Amino acid sequence: MEQPLEELVAGDYFGERALLTGEPRNASVRALAPVEALTLTKKDFDRLIRPGFEGHRKVDVALRRVNMLHRIPIFADFDVFELGHLATQLQRIRLGADQIVFAQGDSGDRFFIVETGQVAVRVQLPSGEIIENARMGPGEYFGEIALLMDVPRTATIVTSQPTQLLSIQAEDFKQLIWHSKGVNRALERTASRRYHFYSQTIGSTANNV
Numbered sequence: 098m099e100q101p102l103e104e105l106v107a108g109d110y111f112g113e114r115a116l117l118t119g120e121p122r123n124a125s126v127r128a129l130a131p132v133e134a135l136t137l138t139k140k141d142f143d144r145l146i147r148p149g150f151e152g153h154r155k156v157d158v159a160l161r162r163v164n165m166l167h168r169i170p171i172f173a174d175f176d177v178f179e180l181g182h183l184a185t186q187l188q189r190i191r192l193g194a195d196q197i198v199f200a201q202g203d204s205g206d207r208f209f210i211v212e213t214g215q216v217a218v219r220v221q222l223p224s225g226e227i228i229e230n231a232r233m234g235p236g237e238y239f240g241e242i243a244l245l246m247d248v249p250r251t252a253t254i255v256t257s258q259p260t261q262l263l264s265i266q267a268e269d270f271k272q273l274i275w276h277s278k279g280v281n282r283a284l285e286r287t288a289s290r291r292y293h294f295y296s297q298t299i300g301s302t303a304n305n306v
Contacts, residue, residue, distance in 0.1 A: 104129070114160055116142050123164065159184050162263065165212065169236050171283040183273065187263040198254040198262065205243025205250060208270045211235050214260025219253045222299055230298070232257060242295075244270055245288045251295040 102124060105111060115122050116139055162184040166172045172180065189212070192198070198209065201221055211233050218231045218239070230252065233239060243250050244267055265273070274281040 190262040201253045203250045207264045209240045210238045210263045212261040242288045
């Protein structure tokens with residue numbers, strides 16, 4: 098089922114993203130009234146428009162990140178400018194398989210989003226046993242509990258395959274949630290739910306030892 102994202106008016110433009118990134122069109126565009134539009138072929142776009150984007154490779158990367166961020170529910174209310182600003186604050190981290198992102202008990206200094214690949218969430222119980230609670234893929238995020246609740250990391254995060262992460266430093270993360278009450282509320286709900294789950298898992302196991 099199609100869902101309207103926005104309406105464009107005279108002077109607006111569209112279609113540049115697919116030409117810049119080489120990806121398929123990510124939305125349908127329909128005329129709501131009789132329209133006259135000016136068009137450029139890809140050849141003319143590349144010759145006339147693309148050179149105007151300084152460092153167009155960086156533009157391509159930024160557009161991909163904005164697209165990904167827009168698909169994450171907690172950022173759904175951000176406009177393209179807010180998403181673009183957030184994208185510039187993200188640092189890419191490339192990791193191979195079976196690499197530790199952070200360990201249970203570490204202090205929190207970053208928030209993470211999975212760009213590609215997959216990570217496993219592992220918790221060490223009081224008995225010393227390590228259990229895997231979940232796996233996270235592209236668009237999912239982690240690391241918010243330590244930053245929001247000022248507690249050590251509640252789990253160990255390990256890559257289960259070659260993975261690219263996007264991370265934001267703690268200070269920038271706090272600025273982000275301070276400026277957006279919607280993001281703040283959504284992250285607090287997620288952090289509370291996850292923290293309760295981890296505490297319950299460790300507590301119930303300890304009581305059975």
